[in-house]
Amino acid sequence: MSTNRRDFIKFVVAGAVTAGCPIDLSLVAQTDKSQNAPEVDGEDNRICHRVRDQGSKAFARPPASARHDVVIVGGGVSGLAAAYRLRHRDFLLLEKEPHWGGNAYAMEYDGCTYATGAAFLVKDEHAYDFAKEIGLEPLPVNCSDPSIIRGELIPDTWGEGLNKLPYPASVREAFKKFKKEMLAIDVEKRSTELYNQPFSDFLKGYPIELKQWWDNFGPSNWGATSEETAAAIAILALQEMVEESHADDRYTWPGGLGAITKKLAGILQTSHNDRVLTGATIVAVAPEKEAVQVTYMLGGELKTIAAKAVIMATPKFITRRIVEGLPDAQDQAMGKIHYIPYPVVNLIFDKPVFNHGYDTWCPGNTFTDFIVADWVIRKQPGYKQKFNILSCYTPMKEDDRGYLLAENGARKIAANVLIDFQKLIPGMNVDPIEVHIYRRGHPLYKTMPGLYTRVQPLVRHPMDRVFFANTDAEGPESTTNGGILAAHRAVKEVEARLAGKPVPKQNAIAG
Ligand SMILES: Cc1cc2nc3c(=O)[nH]c(=O)nc-3n(C[C@H](O)[C@H](O)[C@H](O)COP(=O)(O)OP(=O)(O)OC[C@H]3O[C@@H](n4cnc5c(N)ncnc54)[C@H](O)[C@@H]3O)c2cc1C
Numbered sequence: 001m002s003t004n005r006r007d008f009i010k011f012v013v014a015g016a017v018t019a020g021c022p023i024d025l026s027l028v029a030q031t032d033k034s035q036n037a038p039e040v041d042g043e044d045n046r047i048c049h050r051v052r053d054q055g056s057k058a059f060a061r062p063p064a065s066a067r068h069d070v071v072i073v074g075g076g077v078s079g080l081a082a083a084y085r086l087r088h089r090d091f092l093l094l095e096k097e098p099h100w101g102g103n104a105y106a107m108e109y110d111g112c113t114y115a116t117g118a119a120f121l122v123k124d125e126h127a128y129d130f131a132k133e134i135g136l137e138p139l140p141v142n143c144s145d146p147s148i149i150r151g152e153l154i155p156d157t158w159g160e161g162l163n164k165l166p167y168p169a170s171v172r173e174a175f176k177k178f179k180k181e182m183l184a185i186d187v188e189k190r191s192t193e194l195y196n197q198p199f200s201d202f203l204k205g206y207p208i209e210l211k212q213w214w215d216n217f218g219p220s221n222w223g224a225t226s227e228e229t230a231a232a233i234a235i236l237a238l239q240e241m242v243e244e245s246h247a248d249d250r251y252t253w254p255g256g257l258g259a260i261t262k263k264l265a266g267i268l269q270t271s272h273n274d275r276v277l278t279g280a281t282i283v284a285v286a287p288e289k290e291a292v293q294v295t296y297m298l299g300g301e302l303k304t305i306a307a308k309a310v311i312m313a314t315p316k317f318i319t320r321r322i323v324e325g326l327p328d329a330q331d332q333a334m335g336k337i338h339y340i341p342y343p344v345v346n347l348i349f350d351k352p353v354f355n356h357g358y359d360t361w362c363p364g365n366t367f368t369d370f371i372v373a374d375w376v377i378r379k380q381p382g383y384k385q386k387f388n389i390l391s392c393y394t395p396m397k398e399d400d401r402g403y404l405l406a407e408n409g410a411r412k413i414a415a416n417v418l419i420d421f422q423k424l425i426p427g428m429n430v431d432p433i434e435v436h437i438y439r440r441g442h443p444l445y446k447t448m449p450g451l452y453t454r455v456q457p458l459v460r461h462p463m464d465r466v467f468f469a470n471t472d473a474e475g476p477e478s479t480t481n482g483g484i485l486a487a488h489r490a491v492k493e494v495e496a497r498l499a500g501k502p503v504p505k506q507n508a509i510a511g
Pocket of ligand 1: 075
Protein backbone atom coordinates (compact mmCIF):
# COMPACT_ATOMS: atom_id res chain seq x y z
CA MET A 1 0.00 0.00 0.00
CA SER A 2 1.46 3.36 -0.93
CA THR A 3 1.82 6.10 1.67
CA ASN A 4 -0.58 8.23 -0.35
CA ARG A 5 -3.29 5.63 -0.32
CA ARG A 6 -2.81 5.16 3.40
CA ASP A 7 -3.09 8.89 4.00
CA PHE A 8 -6.73 8.83 2.93
CA ILE A 9 -7.63 6.44 5.71
CA LYS A 10 -8.50 7.96 9.04
CA PHE A 11 -6.34 6.63 11.91
CA VAL A 12 -7.76 7.09 15.38
CA VAL A 13 -5.44 6.58 18.35
CA ALA A 14 -7.14 5.90 21.68
CA GLY A 15 -6.10 4.67 25.09
CA ALA A 16 -3.34 5.90 27.28
CA VAL A 17 -0.14 3.90 27.18
CA THR A 18 0.42 5.01 30.71
CA ALA A 19 -2.89 3.57 31.78
CA GLY A 20 -0.39 1.56 33.75
CA CYS A 21 0.72 4.78 35.38
CA PRO A 22 1.32 5.95 38.19
CA ILE A 23 4.80 4.71 37.76
CA ASP A 24 6.29 2.77 34.94
CA LEU A 25 9.97 3.38 35.15
CA SER A 26 10.83 1.88 31.78
CA LEU A 27 8.34 4.06 29.97
CA VAL A 28 9.39 7.18 31.70
CA ALA A 29 13.05 6.50 31.02
CA GLN A 30 12.22 6.38 27.33
CA THR A 31 10.10 9.48 27.57
CA ASP A 32 12.93 11.43 29.06
CA LYS A 33 15.24 10.50 26.19
CA SER A 34 12.71 11.48 23.57
CA GLN A 35 12.94 14.80 21.79
CA ASN A 36 9.21 15.08 21.43
CA ALA A 37 6.88 15.05 24.37
CA PRO A 38 4.58 12.05 24.03
CA GLU A 39 0.91 12.61 23.51
CA VAL A 40 -0.90 10.55 26.04
CA ASP A 41 -4.63 11.01 25.95
CA GLY A 42 -6.18 12.42 29.04
CA GLU A 43 -3.39 11.36 31.33
CA ASP A 44 -1.71 13.67 33.73
CA ASN A 45 1.78 12.28 34.00
CA ARG A 46 2.75 14.74 36.70
CA ILE A 47 0.88 12.67 39.27
CA CYS A 48 2.57 9.52 38.06
CA HIS A 49 6.02 11.00 37.96
CA ARG A 50 5.75 12.34 41.46
CA VAL A 51 4.78 8.96 42.85
CA ARG A 52 7.60 7.40 40.87
CA ASP A 53 10.25 9.90 41.87
CA GLN A 54 9.34 10.60 45.45
CA GLY A 55 7.09 7.70 46.45
CA SER A 56 3.52 7.92 47.70
CA LYS A 57 4.72 9.94 50.69
CA ALA A 58 5.43 12.84 48.27
CA PHE A 59 1.84 13.99 48.48
CA ALA A 60 0.71 16.30 51.21
CA ARG A 61 -2.19 14.18 52.29
CA PRO A 62 -5.19 16.01 53.59
CA PRO A 63 -6.94 14.53 56.61
CA ALA A 64 -9.71 12.04 55.88
CA SER A 65 -12.88 13.81 54.81
CA ALA A 66 -15.08 10.70 54.69
CA ARG A 67 -15.20 7.11 55.98
CA HIS A 68 -16.37 3.96 54.24
CA ASP A 69 -16.49 0.26 55.07
CA VAL A 70 -14.62 -0.75 51.93
CA VAL A 71 -12.73 1.22 49.29
CA ILE A 72 -12.07 -0.60 46.01
CA VAL A 73 -9.21 0.72 43.90
CA GLY A 74 -9.46 0.06 40.13
CA GLY A 75 -12.56 -0.23 37.96
CA GLY A 76 -11.63 -3.06 35.61
CA VAL A 77 -13.71 -6.23 35.71
CA SER A 78 -12.15 -7.23 39.04
CA GLY A 79 -12.94 -3.99 40.86
CA LEU A 80 -16.41 -3.83 39.34
CA ALA A 81 -17.15 -7.46 40.31
CA ALA A 82 -15.99 -6.74 43.87
CA ALA A 83 -18.21 -3.66 44.09
CA TYR A 84 -21.15 -5.66 42.73
CA ARG A 85 -20.73 -8.27 45.50
CA LEU A 86 -20.40 -5.50 48.11
CA ARG A 87 -23.59 -3.61 47.16
CA HIS A 88 -25.01 -4.22 50.63
CA ARG A 89 -22.01 -2.42 52.16
CA ASP A 90 -20.93 1.19 52.40
CA PHE A 91 -18.37 0.88 49.58
CA LEU A 92 -16.56 3.32 47.30
CA LEU A 93 -15.14 2.28 43.91
CA LEU A 94 -12.43 4.49 42.38
CA GLU A 95 -11.08 4.33 38.81
CA LYS A 96 -8.40 6.57 37.31
CA GLU A 97 -9.58 6.49 33.69
CA PRO A 98 -12.62 8.43 32.50
CA HIS A 99 -14.36 5.10 31.74
CA TRP A 100 -14.89 1.71 33.40
CA GLY A 101 -13.62 -1.62 32.12
CA GLY A 102 -9.80 -1.65 32.20
CA ASN A 103 -8.66 -4.33 29.76
CA ALA A 104 -12.18 -5.62 29.17
CA TYR A 105 -13.51 -2.56 27.41
CA ALA A 106 -15.46 -2.27 24.17
CA MET A 107 -15.95 0.79 21.97
CA GLU A 108 -18.44 1.65 19.25
CA TYR A 109 -18.29 2.83 15.70
CA ASP A 110 -21.59 4.15 14.39
CA GLY A 111 -23.56 1.82 16.66
CA CYS A 112 -21.34 -1.23 16.03
CA THR A 113 -19.39 -2.56 19.01
CA TYR A 114 -15.78 -3.71 18.80
CA ALA A 115 -13.25 -4.99 21.33
CA THR A 116 -10.20 -3.12 22.52
CA GLY A 117 -9.13 -6.02 24.77
CA ALA A 118 -10.71 -9.19 26.19
CA ALA A 119 -12.55 -11.25 23.59
CA PHE A 120 -14.21 -14.43 24.92
CA LEU A 121 -14.78 -16.68 27.93
CA VAL A 122 -15.34 -20.43 28.18
CA LYS A 123 -18.38 -22.18 29.54
CA ASP A 124 -16.79 -23.94 32.50
CA GLU A 125 -15.35 -20.69 33.81
CA HIS A 126 -17.02 -18.93 36.72
CA ALA A 127 -17.26 -15.84 34.48
CA TYR A 128 -19.93 -17.63 32.40
CA ASP A 129 -22.24 -18.11 35.40
CA PHE A 130 -21.42 -14.64 36.70
CA ALA A 131 -22.39 -13.09 33.36
CA LYS A 132 -25.74 -14.87 33.59
CA GLU A 133 -26.16 -13.72 37.17
CA ILE A 134 -25.85 -10.08 36.11
CA GLY A 135 -28.35 -10.57 33.30
CA LEU A 136 -26.20 -11.23 30.25
CA GLU A 137 -26.92 -14.26 28.05
CA PRO A 138 -23.59 -15.56 26.67
CA LEU A 139 -23.65 -16.20 22.91
CA PRO A 140 -21.84 -19.24 21.47
CA VAL A 141 -18.80 -18.77 19.20
CA ASN A 142 -19.20 -22.20 17.62
CA CYS A 143 -16.19 -22.07 15.28
CA SER A 144 -12.85 -23.80 15.78
CA ASP A 145 -10.01 -21.46 14.94
CA PRO A 146 -8.68 -21.19 11.39
CA SER A 147 -5.15 -20.06 10.50
CA ILE A 148 -3.84 -18.16 7.53
CA ILE A 149 -0.41 -19.52 6.62
CA ARG A 150 1.58 -18.74 3.48
CA GLY A 151 -1.44 -17.15 1.84
CA GLU A 152 -3.81 -20.06 2.53
CA LEU A 153 -6.83 -20.14 4.82
CA ILE A 154 -6.79 -23.36 6.85
CA PRO A 155 -10.07 -23.98 8.71
CA ASP A 156 -10.01 -25.86 12.04
CA THR A 157 -6.22 -25.58 12.43
CA TRP A 158 -5.65 -28.27 15.09
CA GLY A 159 -8.40 -30.59 13.82
CA GLU A 160 -8.83 -31.43 10.14
CA GLY A 161 -6.63 -28.45 9.29
CA LEU A 162 -3.45 -30.33 10.18
CA ASN A 163 -3.84 -32.32 6.94
CA LYS A 164 -3.94 -29.09 4.94
CA LEU A 165 -1.08 -27.07 6.38
CA PRO A 166 0.89 -25.62 3.44
CA TYR A 167 4.15 -27.22 4.58
CA PRO A 168 6.12 -30.26 3.38
CA ALA A 169 4.52 -33.59 4.41
CA SER A 170 7.22 -34.18 7.04
CA VAL A 171 6.27 -30.92 8.80
CA ARG A 172 2.57 -31.78 8.71
CA GLU A 173 3.37 -35.16 10.27
CA ALA A 174 5.43 -33.43 12.97
CA PHE A 175 2.44 -31.21 13.88
CA LYS A 176 0.29 -34.35 14.21
CA LYS A 177 2.88 -36.19 16.31
CA PHE A 178 3.19 -33.16 18.58
CA LYS A 179 -0.57 -32.95 19.01
CA LYS A 180 -0.74 -36.62 19.97
CA GLU A 181 2.06 -36.20 22.49
CA MET A 182 0.44 -33.15 24.10
CA LEU A 183 -2.98 -34.80 24.32
CA ALA A 184 -1.43 -37.69 26.24
CA ILE A 185 -0.17 -35.41 29.02
CA ASP A 186 -2.13 -35.28 32.29
CA VAL A 187 -1.52 -31.66 33.23
CA GLU A 188 -3.37 -31.87 36.52
CA LYS A 189 -1.24 -34.77 37.72
CA ARG A 190 2.01 -33.12 36.65
CA SER A 191 0.96 -29.55 37.38
CA THR A 192 3.80 -28.53 39.73
CA GLU A 193 6.41 -29.74 37.25
CA LEU A 194 4.65 -28.29 34.19
CA TYR A 195 3.94 -24.87 35.66
CA ASN A 196 7.65 -24.54 36.41
CA GLN A 197 9.09 -25.81 33.12
CA PRO A 198 9.42 -23.77 29.91
CA PHE A 199 7.19 -24.90 27.05
CA SER A 200 10.15 -24.65 24.64
CA ASP A 201 11.45 -27.91 26.21
CA PHE A 202 8.53 -29.68 24.54
CA LEU A 203 9.26 -28.18 21.11
CA LYS A 204 12.83 -29.46 20.95
CA GLY A 205 13.47 -31.72 17.99
CA TYR A 206 10.40 -30.45 16.13
CA PRO A 207 10.53 -28.36 12.96
CA ILE A 208 10.77 -24.58 13.30
CA GLU A 209 7.27 -24.11 11.82
CA LEU A 210 5.77 -25.58 15.00
CA LYS A 211 7.70 -23.17 17.22
CA GLN A 212 6.64 -20.30 14.93
CA TRP A 213 3.01 -21.25 15.37
CA TRP A 214 3.30 -21.26 19.18
CA ASP A 215 5.44 -18.12 19.31
CA ASN A 216 2.54 -16.43 17.56
CA PHE A 217 -0.22 -17.98 19.69
CA GLY A 218 1.44 -17.60 23.11
CA PRO A 219 2.01 -13.82 23.12
CA SER A 220 -1.61 -13.22 22.11
CA ASN A 221 -2.99 -15.37 24.92
CA TRP A 222 -0.52 -15.16 27.80
CA GLY A 223 2.09 -12.62 26.71
CA ALA A 224 5.05 -14.97 26.22
CA THR A 225 6.90 -16.90 23.55
CA SER A 226 7.67 -20.58 24.17
CA GLU A 227 10.94 -20.02 26.08
CA GLU A 228 9.15 -17.82 28.62
CA THR A 229 5.92 -19.81 28.81
CA ALA A 230 5.03 -22.21 31.62
CA ALA A 231 4.52 -25.49 29.74
CA ALA A 232 1.24 -26.31 31.50
CA ILE A 233 -0.56 -23.31 30.05
CA ALA A 234 0.34 -24.09 26.43
CA ILE A 235 -0.39 -27.81 26.73
CA LEU A 236 -3.80 -27.04 28.23
CA ALA A 237 -4.45 -24.52 25.45
CA LEU A 238 -3.75 -27.16 22.81
CA GLN A 239 -5.95 -29.71 24.58
CA GLU A 240 -8.76 -27.11 24.67
CA MET A 241 -8.30 -26.24 20.99
CA VAL A 242 -8.61 -29.89 20.05
CA GLU A 243 -11.80 -30.12 22.11
CA GLU A 244 -13.10 -26.93 20.43
CA SER A 245 -12.67 -28.63 17.13
CA HIS A 246 -15.40 -31.09 18.27
CA ALA A 247 -17.52 -28.79 20.43
CA ASP A 248 -16.55 -25.16 20.88
CA ASP A 249 -17.29 -24.04 24.44
CA ARG A 250 -16.36 -20.36 23.96
CA TYR A 251 -18.93 -17.61 24.43
CA THR A 252 -18.95 -13.87 24.00
CA TRP A 253 -20.94 -10.82 22.89
CA PRO A 254 -20.41 -8.35 20.04
CA GLY A 255 -17.16 -6.54 20.87
CA GLY A 256 -16.09 -9.19 23.39
CA LEU A 257 -16.05 -9.16 27.18
CA GLY A 258 -16.42 -5.40 27.46
CA ALA A 259 -20.10 -6.37 27.60
CA ILE A 260 -19.56 -7.63 31.16
CA THR A 261 -17.88 -4.46 32.45
CA LYS A 262 -20.44 -2.28 30.70
CA LYS A 263 -23.27 -4.21 32.33
CA LEU A 264 -21.64 -4.12 35.78
CA ALA A 265 -20.94 -0.39 35.52
CA GLY A 266 -24.54 0.19 34.42
CA ILE A 267 -25.93 -1.74 37.40
CA LEU A 268 -23.71 0.07 39.89
CA GLN A 269 -24.39 3.50 38.40
CA THR A 270 -28.12 2.89 38.60
CA SER A 271 -28.17 1.73 42.21
CA HIS A 272 -25.08 3.42 43.72
CA ASN A 273 -24.14 6.37 41.55
CA ASP A 274 -22.60 8.26 44.46
CA ARG A 275 -20.27 5.33 45.30
CA VAL A 276 -18.54 4.92 41.94
CA LEU A 277 -16.05 7.53 40.72
CA THR A 278 -14.05 7.69 37.51
CA GLY A 279 -11.13 10.10 37.00
CA ALA A 280 -9.88 9.38 40.52
CA THR A 281 -6.20 8.33 40.63
CA ILE A 282 -5.14 6.76 43.90
CA VAL A 283 -1.68 7.89 44.96
CA ALA A 284 -1.36 6.36 48.43
CA VAL A 285 -2.88 3.56 50.48
CA ALA A 286 -1.58 3.79 54.03
CA PRO A 287 -2.72 1.07 56.44
CA GLU A 288 -3.09 2.10 60.09
CA LYS A 289 -4.29 0.11 63.09
CA GLU A 290 -7.95 1.13 62.99
CA ALA A 291 -8.37 2.08 59.31
CA VAL A 292 -6.63 2.48 55.96
CA GLN A 293 -6.05 6.01 54.66
CA VAL A 294 -6.62 6.20 50.90
CA THR A 295 -5.47 9.35 49.12
CA TYR A 296 -6.53 10.12 45.56
CA MET A 297 -6.32 12.92 43.04
CA LEU A 298 -9.59 14.03 41.49
CA GLY A 299 -9.86 17.05 39.22
CA GLY A 300 -6.45 18.32 40.38
CA GLU A 301 -7.34 18.06 44.07
CA LEU A 302 -6.07 15.59 46.64
CA LYS A 303 -8.58 13.91 48.90
CA THR A 304 -8.19 11.34 51.65
CA ILE A 305 -10.80 8.87 52.82
CA ALA A 306 -10.59 6.33 55.63
CA ALA A 307 -11.74 2.75 55.10
CA LYS A 308 -12.09 -0.27 57.35
CA ALA A 309 -10.80 -2.38 54.46
CA VAL A 310 -9.38 -1.78 50.99
CA ILE A 311 -9.45 -4.04 47.93
CA MET A 312 -6.63 -3.30 45.50
CA ALA A 313 -7.95 -4.31 42.05
CA THR A 314 -5.06 -2.61 40.26
CA PRO A 315 -2.23 -4.50 38.55
CA LYS A 316 0.64 -5.29 40.88
CA PHE A 317 3.27 -3.09 39.27
CA ILE A 318 1.07 -0.19 40.34
CA THR A 319 -0.20 -1.70 43.59
CA ARG A 320 3.31 -2.13 45.01
CA ARG A 321 4.05 1.57 44.51
CA ILE A 322 0.90 2.76 46.21
CA VAL A 323 0.39 0.42 49.17
CA GLU A 324 2.67 1.28 52.05
CA GLY A 325 4.17 -1.30 54.37
CA LEU A 326 4.03 -4.32 52.04
CA PRO A 327 6.20 -7.13 53.42
CA ASP A 328 9.47 -7.34 51.45
CA ALA A 329 8.80 -10.84 50.09
CA GLN A 330 5.37 -9.80 48.80
CA ASP A 331 6.74 -6.62 47.28
CA GLN A 332 9.48 -8.60 45.52
CA ALA A 333 6.97 -11.18 44.28
CA MET A 334 4.85 -8.38 42.78
CA GLY A 335 7.99 -7.03 41.12
CA LYS A 336 8.56 -10.39 39.43
CA ILE A 337 5.42 -10.17 37.29
CA HIS A 338 6.18 -9.03 33.75
CA TYR A 339 3.59 -7.24 31.60
CA ILE A 340 3.66 -6.79 27.83
CA PRO A 341 2.51 -3.78 25.82
CA TYR A 342 -0.48 -4.87 23.77
CA PRO A 343 -2.36 -2.63 21.35
CA VAL A 344 -5.49 -3.79 19.52
CA VAL A 345 -6.00 -2.43 16.02
CA ASN A 346 -9.56 -2.34 14.71
CA LEU A 347 -9.99 -2.24 10.95
CA ILE A 348 -13.41 -0.87 10.02
CA PHE A 349 -14.69 -1.81 6.56
CA ASP A 350 -17.94 -0.65 5.02
CA LYS A 351 -18.24 -3.89 3.06
CA PRO A 352 -17.72 -7.57 3.93
CA VAL A 353 -14.01 -8.43 3.76
CA PHE A 354 -13.59 -11.40 6.09
CA ASN A 355 -16.29 -13.49 7.78
CA HIS A 356 -14.74 -16.97 7.46
CA GLY A 357 -13.96 -17.58 11.14
CA TYR A 358 -14.22 -16.05 14.60
CA ASP A 359 -10.54 -15.96 15.63
CA THR A 360 -8.03 -16.47 12.81
CA TRP A 361 -4.33 -17.09 13.55
CA CYS A 362 -1.76 -15.45 11.28
CA PRO A 363 1.83 -16.41 12.17
CA GLY A 364 4.54 -14.25 10.63
CA ASN A 365 2.69 -10.91 10.72
CA THR A 366 2.70 -7.75 12.84
CA PHE A 367 -0.45 -9.01 14.54
CA THR A 368 -1.03 -12.55 15.84
CA ASP A 369 -4.74 -13.08 15.14
CA PHE A 370 -7.89 -11.19 14.33
CA ILE A 371 -11.50 -11.48 15.46
CA VAL A 372 -14.73 -10.68 13.67
CA ALA A 373 -16.44 -8.18 16.00
CA ASP A 374 -20.07 -9.18 15.37
CA TRP A 375 -19.43 -12.91 14.83
CA VAL A 376 -21.90 -14.14 17.47
CA ILE A 377 -24.85 -12.12 16.17
CA ARG A 378 -24.20 -12.26 12.45
CA LYS A 379 -26.70 -15.10 11.92
CA GLN A 380 -29.45 -13.74 14.13
CA PRO A 381 -32.73 -13.26 12.27
CA GLY A 382 -32.98 -9.79 10.79
CA TYR A 383 -29.34 -8.90 11.50
CA LYS A 384 -27.48 -7.18 8.68
CA GLN A 385 -23.77 -6.50 8.98
CA LYS A 386 -23.40 -2.75 8.59
CA PHE A 387 -19.62 -2.67 9.05
CA ASN A 388 -17.18 -5.55 8.96
CA ILE A 389 -15.00 -4.67 11.96
CA LEU A 390 -11.91 -6.84 12.46
CA SER A 391 -10.00 -6.61 15.75
CA CYS A 392 -6.31 -7.35 15.14
CA TYR A 393 -4.44 -8.48 18.24
CA THR A 394 -0.92 -7.04 18.28
CA PRO A 395 1.07 -8.13 21.35
CA MET A 396 4.52 -6.54 21.57
CA LYS A 397 7.82 -7.18 23.33
CA GLU A 398 8.44 -5.42 26.65
CA ASP A 399 11.45 -3.61 25.13
CA ASP A 400 9.28 -2.09 22.41
CA ARG A 401 6.85 -0.37 24.78
CA GLY A 402 8.25 3.06 23.93
CA TYR A 403 6.92 2.85 20.35
CA LEU A 404 3.40 3.28 21.69
CA LEU A 405 4.15 6.46 23.58
CA ALA A 406 4.05 8.95 20.75
CA GLU A 407 0.98 9.09 18.59
CA ASN A 408 3.12 8.68 15.47
CA GLY A 409 4.61 5.44 16.77
CA ALA A 410 1.14 4.09 17.49
CA ARG A 411 -0.08 5.09 14.03
CA LYS A 412 2.89 3.35 12.45
CA ILE A 413 2.07 0.13 14.27
CA ALA A 414 -1.53 0.37 13.06
CA ALA A 415 -0.36 1.07 9.50
CA ASN A 416 1.91 -2.01 9.59
CA VAL A 417 -1.00 -4.13 10.79
CA LEU A 418 -3.05 -2.92 7.86
CA ILE A 419 -0.25 -3.57 5.36
CA ASP A 420 0.17 -7.16 6.64
CA PHE A 421 -3.59 -7.72 6.77
CA GLN A 422 -4.08 -6.70 3.16
CA LYS A 423 -1.50 -9.26 2.02
CA LEU A 424 -2.94 -12.23 3.91
CA ILE A 425 -5.08 -13.85 1.22
CA PRO A 426 -6.59 -12.66 -2.03
CA GLY A 427 -9.69 -10.55 -1.43
CA MET A 428 -8.33 -8.81 1.64
CA ASN A 429 -6.54 -6.00 -0.15
CA VAL A 430 -9.36 -3.61 0.64
CA ASP A 431 -9.03 -0.20 2.27
CA PRO A 432 -10.88 0.25 5.55
CA ILE A 433 -12.83 3.44 6.12
CA GLU A 434 -11.14 3.87 9.50
CA VAL A 435 -8.37 2.27 11.53
CA HIS A 436 -8.61 2.51 15.31
CA ILE A 437 -5.71 1.62 17.58
CA TYR A 438 -6.25 1.22 21.30
CA ARG A 439 -2.86 1.25 22.94
CA ARG A 440 -2.09 -0.15 26.35
CA GLY A 441 1.32 -0.19 27.95
CA HIS A 442 1.05 -3.13 30.37
CA PRO A 443 -2.28 -4.91 30.03
CA LEU A 444 -1.25 -8.58 29.96
CA TYR A 445 1.02 -10.40 32.36
CA LYS A 446 3.25 -13.17 31.10
CA THR A 447 2.56 -16.69 32.35
CA MET A 448 6.19 -17.54 32.96
CA PRO A 449 7.51 -20.70 34.61
CA GLY A 450 7.07 -20.44 38.38
CA LEU A 451 4.55 -17.59 38.30
CA TYR A 452 1.44 -19.60 39.15
CA THR A 453 2.99 -21.89 41.73
CA ARG A 454 5.45 -19.61 43.50
CA VAL A 455 4.76 -15.94 42.76
CA GLN A 456 0.97 -15.51 42.63
CA PRO A 457 0.21 -17.21 46.01
CA LEU A 458 2.59 -14.72 47.66
CA VAL A 459 1.25 -11.76 45.71
CA ARG A 460 -2.36 -12.23 46.88
CA HIS A 461 -1.57 -12.71 50.56
CA PRO A 462 -3.85 -10.33 52.49
CA MET A 463 -2.44 -7.64 54.75
CA ASP A 464 -4.42 -6.82 57.89
CA ARG A 465 -6.90 -4.46 56.19
CA VAL A 466 -5.68 -4.50 52.58
CA PHE A 467 -6.76 -7.28 50.17
CA PHE A 468 -5.53 -8.07 46.69
CA ALA A 469 -7.78 -8.66 43.66
CA ASN A 470 -7.01 -8.20 39.89
CA THR A 471 -6.42 -11.08 37.50
CA ASP A 472 -2.67 -10.94 38.14
CA ALA A 473 -3.30 -12.13 41.71
CA GLU A 474 -5.00 -15.30 40.51
CA GLY A 475 -3.50 -17.01 37.49
CA PRO A 476 -2.48 -19.06 35.78
CA GLU A 477 -3.25 -16.78 32.83
CA SER A 478 -4.58 -13.25 32.49
CA THR A 479 -8.32 -13.72 32.02
CA THR A 480 -11.52 -11.92 32.81
CA ASN A 481 -12.47 -15.02 34.75
CA GLY A 482 -9.32 -14.62 36.84
CA GLY A 483 -10.24 -11.00 37.58
CA ILE A 484 -13.71 -12.05 38.76
CA LEU A 485 -12.40 -14.95 40.86
CA ALA A 486 -9.83 -12.68 42.47
CA ALA A 487 -12.58 -10.17 43.29
CA HIS A 488 -14.81 -12.78 44.86
CA ARG A 489 -11.96 -14.17 46.94
CA ALA A 490 -11.02 -10.67 48.12
CA VAL A 491 -14.65 -9.92 49.02
CA LYS A 492 -14.80 -13.08 51.15
CA GLU A 493 -11.61 -12.04 52.90
CA VAL A 494 -13.00 -8.55 53.53
CA GLU A 495 -16.30 -9.88 54.88
CA ALA A 496 -14.42 -12.14 57.29
CA ARG A 497 -12.20 -9.27 58.42
CA LEU A 498 -15.15 -6.93 58.98
CA ALA A 499 -16.95 -9.66 60.96
CA GLY A 500 -13.85 -10.15 63.11
CA LYS A 501 -13.46 -13.74 61.86
CA PRO A 502 -10.25 -15.37 60.59
CA VAL A 503 -9.61 -14.53 56.94
CA PRO A 504 -10.28 -17.67 54.83
CA LYS A 505 -7.33 -19.53 53.36
CA GLN A 506 -6.36 -17.74 50.20
CA ASN A 507 -7.18 -19.68 47.11
CA ALA A 508 -9.23 -18.92 44.03
CA ILE A 509 -12.78 -19.58 45.15
CA ALA A 510 -15.68 -19.58 42.74
CA GLY A 511 -18.88 -17.86 43.73
C1 LIG B 1 -5.59 -7.56 24.07
C2 LIG B 1 -6.12 -8.40 25.17
C3 LIG B 1 -6.93 -9.50 24.88
C4 LIG B 1 -7.46 -10.28 25.91
N1 LIG B 1 -8.30 -11.32 25.62
C5 LIG B 1 -8.91 -11.98 26.61
C6 LIG B 1 -9.92 -12.96 26.33
O1 LIG B 1 -10.24 -13.24 25.17
N2 LIG B 1 -10.52 -13.56 27.37
C7 LIG B 1 -10.21 -13.27 28.67
O2 LIG B 1 -10.83 -13.83 29.59
N3 LIG B 1 -9.27 -12.35 28.97
C8 LIG B 1 -8.62 -11.71 27.98
N4 LIG B 1 -7.68 -10.75 28.26
C9 LIG B 1 -7.33 -10.52 29.67
C10 LIG B 1 -8.39 -9.66 30.38
O3 LIG B 1 -8.68 -8.52 29.61
C11 LIG B 1 -7.87 -9.23 31.74
O4 LIG B 1 -7.40 -10.35 32.44
C12 LIG B 1 -8.95 -8.53 32.58
O5 LIG B 1 -9.63 -7.56 31.85
C13 LIG B 1 -8.27 -7.94 33.80
O6 LIG B 1 -9.20 -7.26 34.58
P1 LIG B 1 -8.74 -6.65 35.98
O7 LIG B 1 -9.87 -5.88 36.52
O8 LIG B 1 -8.15 -7.72 36.80
O9 LIG B 1 -7.53 -5.66 35.63
P2 LIG B 1 -7.50 -4.33 34.73
O10 LIG B 1 -8.35 -4.51 33.56
O11 LIG B 1 -6.04 -4.04 34.57
O12 LIG B 1 -8.16 -3.21 35.65
C14 LIG B 1 -7.42 -2.43 36.53
C15 LIG B 1 -8.06 -1.06 36.60
O13 LIG B 1 -7.37 -0.26 37.57
C16 LIG B 1 -7.26 1.07 37.09
N5 LIG B 1 -6.15 1.73 37.80
C17 LIG B 1 -4.82 1.55 37.63
N6 LIG B 1 -4.13 2.35 38.47
C18 LIG B 1 -5.03 3.05 39.19
C19 LIG B 1 -4.92 4.02 40.23
N7 LIG B 1 -3.73 4.43 40.69
N8 LIG B 1 -6.06 4.54 40.73
C20 LIG B 1 -7.28 4.14 40.26
N9 LIG B 1 -7.44 3.21 39.30
C21 LIG B 1 -6.33 2.66 38.77
C22 LIG B 1 -6.98 0.86 35.60
O14 LIG B 1 -7.24 2.02 34.85
C23 LIG B 1 -7.94 -0.29 35.28
O15 LIG B 1 -9.20 0.15 34.89
C24 LIG B 1 -7.14 -9.97 27.25
C25 LIG B 1 -6.31 -8.89 27.55
C26 LIG B 1 -5.81 -8.10 26.52
C27 LIG B 1 -4.96 -6.93 26.85
